[in-house]
Amino acid sequence: MHPSNVWQALARPGYPLSAWPWRAAGYLLTGAVAGAVVLVGIVLSAVAGGVLALALVGIPLLLATALAGLPVAVVERLRLRLVDAEPAPDPHEPPGAPGLRAWLATRLRERATWRELGHALLFAGLLWPVDALVLAVGLLAPLSVLLTPLLLLVAGEAKVLKLWLVTGWPAAFGWAVLGLLLLVLGGYLLGVAAGARAGLTRLLVAPREVDLGARVVELTRSRARLVDAFEAERRRIERDLHDGAQQRLVALTMTLGLARLDAPPGPLADQLATAHEEAGAALAELRELIHNIHPKVLADYGLEAAVCDAADRSAVPVDVDLELPGRLSPAVEATAYFVVCEALANVDRHSGANRAEVSGGHRDGRLCLRIRDDGRGGARAGQGSGLTGLADRVSVLDGRLSLSSPPGGPTLLCVEIPCDPAR
Amino acid sequence: MTLRVDRPLRVVLAEDGVLLRDGLVGLLGRCGHEVAAAVGDAEALVAAVGEHDPDVVVTDVRMPPGFQDEGLHAAVRLRRERPTLPVLVLSQYVQRRYAAELLDSGDGTGVGYLLKDRVGQVEEFVTALGEVADGGTVVDPEVVRQLLRRRRDPLERLSPREREVLALIAEGRSNSAIARRLVVSEAAVGKHVSGILTKLDLPPAQDTHRRVLAVLAYLRA
Numbered sequence: 001m002h003p004s005n006v007w008q009a010l011a012r013p014g015y016p017l018s019a020w021p022w023r024a025a026g027y028l029l030t031g032a033v034a035g036a037v038v039l040v041g042i043v044l045s046a047v048a049g050g051v052l053a054l055a056l057v058g059i060p061l062l063l064a065t066a067l068a069g070l071p072v073a074v075v076e077r078l079r080l081r082l083v084d085a086e087p088a089p090d091p092h093e094p095p096g097a098p099g100l101r102a103w104l105a106t107r108l109r110e111r112a113t114w115r116e117l118g119h120a121l122l123f124a125g126l127l128w129p130v131d132a133l134v135l136a137v138g139l140l141a142p143l144s145v146l147l148t149p150l151l152l153l154v155a156g157e158a159k160v161l162k163l164w165l166v167t168g169w170p171a172a173f174g175w176a177v178l179g180l181l182l183l184v185l186g187g188y189l190l191g192v193a194a195g196a197r198a199g200l201t202r203l204l205v206a207p208r209e210v211d212l213g214a215r216v217v218e219l220t221r222s223r224a225r226l227v228d229a230f231e232a233e234r235r236r237i238e239r240d241l242h243d244g245a246q247q248r249l250v251a252l253t254m255t256l257g258l259a260r261l262d263a264p265p266g267p268l269a270d271q272l273a274t275a276h277e278e279a280g281a282a283l284a285e286l287r288e289l290i291h292n293i294h295p296k297v298l299a300d301y302g303l304e305a306a307v308c309d310a311a312d313r314s315a316v317p318v319d320v321d322l323e324l325p326g327r328l329s330p331a332v333e334a335t336a337y338f339v340v341c342e343a344l345a346n347v348d349r350h351s352g353a354n355r356a357e358v359s360g361g362h363r364d365g366r367l368c369l370r371i372r373d374d375g376r377g378g379a380r381a382g383q384g385s386g387l388t389g390l391a392d393r394v395s396v397l398d399g400r401l402s403l404s405s406p407p408g409g410p411t412l413l414c415v416e417i418p419c420d421p422a423r
Numbered sequence: 424m425t426l427r428v429d430r431p432l433r434v435v436l437a438e439d440g441v442l443l444r445d446g447l448v449g450l451l452g453r454c455g456h457e458v459a460a461a462v463g464d465a466e467a468l469v470a471a472v473g474e475h476d477p478d479v480v481v482t483d484v485r486m487p488p489g490f491q492d493e494g495l496h497a498a499v500r501l502r503r504e505r506p507t508l509p510v511l512v513l514s515q516y517v518q519r520r521y522a523a524e525l526l527d528s529g530d531g532t533g534v535g536y537l538l539k540d541r542v543g544q545v546e547e548f549v550t551a552l553g554e555v556a557d558g559g560t561v562v563d564p565e566v567v568r569q570l571l572r573r574r575r576d577p578l579e580r581l582s583p584r585e586r587e588v589l590a591l592i593a594e595g596r597s598n599s600a601i602a603r604r605l606v607v608s609e610a611a612v613g614k615h616v617s618g619i620l621t622k623l624d625l626p627p628a629q630d631t632h633r634r635v636l637a638v639l640a641y642l643r644a
Contacts, residue, residue, distance in 0.1 A: 239490065246515055246539075247440040253543025254446045258453070261426060261545060276543065283540050287516060296485070297518045300492045305520050312519070312569045 005084040006195040010188065020083075021187030024194035025139050027082040028131045031197065034079070035128020038072055042124050067107065069116030072123060073205040080206070083198045088206035112207075119204035127197065134193040138186035146179030148172045227396045231334055238294040246286055253279045295337070302326075303333045307340050307358055314344045316356050316373070323361040325421040332419040335393050336369055339401065342386045343371040343413045351375025351411055367399075367417045377409035387413075426454040428549060432556050435475055436461040437468035437482040437494060438513075447481070447542065454549050463487065465497035472501055472508070479556040483539070484514040484521065495521055502528040509533035511555045513542065517565045519573075523643055526560070531636045535561035535595075554595060560635045561595040570642035580622050588615040593638045597631045 003009040009020040045065045052058025070092075077088040091112040095102040107113045141161060149172040151158035158166045158175075166172050256276040263269040298306035304322045311318035327333070340358055347356045353375030360369035380403075391401040399417030434456050438444040441463075448458050460471035464487045472480060480501065482494040498510045506529035514521065514536070522536045535555035541563065542548045551561045567590045571578065581589065584605075591601045598616065602609040616634075620627050623641055628634045 242485070242515055243440070247443050250515075250539050250542060251440075251442045251446045253540065254443075254450060254545065257543045257545035258450065280540060280543055283543070287538075287540070291516060296492075296516050297520060301518075301520050305518075308573075309518060309520075309569075312573050 004086060006191050006198065010191045010195065015191065016184045016187050021190055023082050024187075024190040025135065027079060027194045027198065028135045028190060030079055030082070031123075032128050032132040032135060034072075034075060035123050035131060038068075038120055039124035039128070042068055042120065066117060067113065069113060069118070069120040070107065072120040073116040076119070076123075076201050076205050080198055080201060083194045084202070088202060091205075091207060115207075116205055119201070122204075127200075131193075131197065134189065138189040138193070139183075142179050142182035142186045144179075145182055146176055148175040148179065224396055227393060228331060231331060234294045235299075238290055241286065241290050241293070246283070246290065249279060249283045249286060253283060294334075298333060298337050299330075303328060303336055306333070306337050310337070310341050310344055311358060314356070315348050316344075316351075316353055318344060318347075319355070319357045319359075321357065321359040322369075324367075325362050328362075328367060328419050328421060332367060332397060332417050335390075335397060335399070336367060336415060336417060339390050339394065339413075339415045340369065340371060342390055346379065346387075347371075347373045347375065347411070350379060351377075351409070353409075353411075362419075362421065365418055365420060367415075367419050369415045371413045373409070373411050375409050375411055376407075377405045377411050378407045379403065379405035379411050426545065426549060428455050428553060430553070430556075431455045431457060432478040432552070433457050433459045433475065434552075435459055435468065435471045435477040435480050437463070437465065437471075437480070437486065437497070439463045439483060439486045443539075443542075450542070450545065450548075451481075451552075456552075465493035468494070468497050469501060479509040479511060479552060481511045481513065481552070484512060492521065495524065499524060499528040502534075506530060507533060507558075509535075509555045509558065511535035511537065511552055511561070513537055513539045515539050517563045517569075519566050519569050519643065522562055522566045526562075526636075526639060526643075531639070532560060532632050533558045535559075536566065537561065537563045538565055551595075559595055559632055560639070562593060562635075562639065564590065564594050567593040567642070570639075573642070577623060581619060585615055585619050585622075588612065589619050589638065592616065592619070592634060593642060595631070595635050 003012060003020070006020055006024055009015055009018060012018070015021070042065060045061055045068070049058040049061035049065055053062060074090075077090070080088045092110060093106060095106040145160055148158050148160055148166055149169070152166060152169070152172045156167075158172065160166055160175050166175060253276060256272060256279055260269065260272045260276055263272050295306055295309065297309050302324070304324050307322060308320050311320045328336075344356065344358075347353050351373045353373035356371065356373040358369065358371050360367070362368075387401065387403065394401045394415055394417060397417050397419070399415060402414045403411070404414075405411040434451055436444065436447055436451070436458055438447060438461070444461050444463065448461050451458050459475035459477050460467075462468050462471050465482075468480070468482055471477075480498065482498050484492050484494045486493045495512060495514075498512050501508055502510055508529075510525070510533070512521075512525055512535065515538075517536065517538050525534055525536050528534070533555055535551055537548070537551060541551070554561055570593065571586065571590060578586065578589075587605065588601060591604060596604065598609050598612045601616075602612045605612070617627060619625075620634075620637075623638075625637045625641055628637060
């Protein structure tokens with residue numbers, strides 16, 4: 001595999017003979033040139049802007065100076081390709097609306113803009129002379145030493161690095177050999193310097209974690225939106241089934257019921273009876289399905305009633321002791337309800353409990369529910385218990401789900417969700 | 424088999440599903456009842472009751488515009504204004520909260536709360552409608568099951584047979600109907616009933632409706 005940046009290349013034995021020293025030299029050379037240009041540009045525009053600011057004309061110029069980091073960063077991201085194959089992403093957001101005004105507003109608000117201005121100033125003030133110096137030491141000096149025999153041939157004498165006078169051929173070739181060695185060493189120096197420069201530049205103009213905080217916020221929001229959409233979709237499915245299939249099945253059982261009344265006793269009546277029963281069973285199954293998708297009682301009467309309803313349906317006797325101030329937000333109600341359902345289903349399936357209890361209330365801006373059973377314990381989240389998915393849903397609402405289930409029981413599941421009473 | 428009833432009723436029907444509404448109109452017409460109005464939402468139901476003064480109201484729970492429990496609330500409102508107006512509420516899904524709200528409107532007589540599926544059991548449905556119109560109380564077996572499951576402690580004292588009888592009482596059945604259903608003599612049912620009422624500390628009552636209400640009140644407590 002080819003090395004993808006100068007650091008990887010430096011670790012290879014064939015580095016001095018590869019293109020990498022030259023790429024590093026190219027990077028430093030373009031850096032030195034670009035830095036000098038940036039210095040001149042910034043100084044000129046700042047001075048001109050400062051002077052003209054007295055006449056207000058200079059203010060846009062000063063503003064442009066403040067944004068000088070942007071084009072410099074673009075060039076720097078391009079230059080990075082010389083020594084680092086990894087793409088350098090543009091950290092800027094696209095402006096929210098077309099037009100210069102929106103663009104300016106977006107850019108001036110971004111942290112990246114100011115970081116890039118800082119980079120441009122650092123570049124213009126400090127980095128490019130360093131680039132130039134490294135280039136002189138690492139490339140120009142070894143080259144001049146290497147070319148000693150040529151100078152001797154042309155001028156009759158040569159002064160190596162302007163220090164040592166050489167007049168004889170053997171000494172000249174000795175210097176040339178030394179120059180070659182220095183060139184190899186200089187190649188390494190260039191590589192290290194270019195690598196360090198590229199690292200610093202990348203940090204400033206193309207940070208790998210683009211405004212991590214903003215991204216976390218956006219991710220959290222999009223996750224909450226997803227859950228809301230999921231909930232809305234459940235309601236829609238429930239409504240569609242209710243208005244569609246369920247109505248039709250009820251009408252069908254009614255028609256079949258009437259047909260049974262008309263049919264003379266015999267095989268036809270028997271078949272009608274079978275069809276009638278099948279349709280009735282399908283209706284019952286559909287009703288159960290719809291209830292599990294989104295129970296009406298939750299939408300109509302809220303969490304307390306829905307939990308009582310779930311307790312009614314549980315095979316293990318469940319005591320309910322809930323005190324809620326009224327309705328909560330639909331998302332909170334649905335999440336809490338499904339946690340209770342899942343917990344009661346687990347009690348029924350795994351715990352061997354004789355009794356369970358759902359208790360809790362709304363305190364200090366949090367909904368707290370506890371589901372306890374007197375079963376054998378040893379329950380663990382993430383063993384196909386469905387609790388993991390519920391924990392995810394709870395965490396979307398900034399809530400917490402905790403499970404305590406020592407072997408031998410009792411099992412206690414707690415859910416806490418911050419929320420305010422809706423009405 | 425004929426389906427004609429002895430006492431034809433004037434019915435106001437509220438159901439938003441066209442298919443089912445037409446079906447119910449046909450069904451009621453077939454057994455001799457007169458459908459004075461068939462409407463599709465709660466507002467129209469209240470208006471139609473005011474206009475036609477029916478013997479009995481049949482309404483769906485969930486109706487436009489909100490598709491929540493508009494039908495139920497309309498029924499409760501109608502009964503608050505006219506506590507003797509018999510109302511049969513049909514729902515795709517029964518829940519004891521809704522039953523409680525309905526039973527607490529008026530004095531609990533002339534009220535029916537049935538799963539919509541029951542209209543498929545044509546005869547039973549027509550019978551239930553007649554009972555409601557006569558001031559009876561009809562509660563869906565599903566609701567009774569929910570109530571029985573909920574009240575555990577004192578009910579544990581009842582024998583399985585007595586629990587069965589209790590469920591049938593709560594559904595609004597008379598002693599003779601219970602006897603037919605369980606294929607026992609009416610006297611045996613009478614004995615079970617008084618046994619249940621004693622064990623549950625309920626007042627003994629001959630009147631079926633009073634008894635139903637006592638049992639329901641007990642189960643809901």
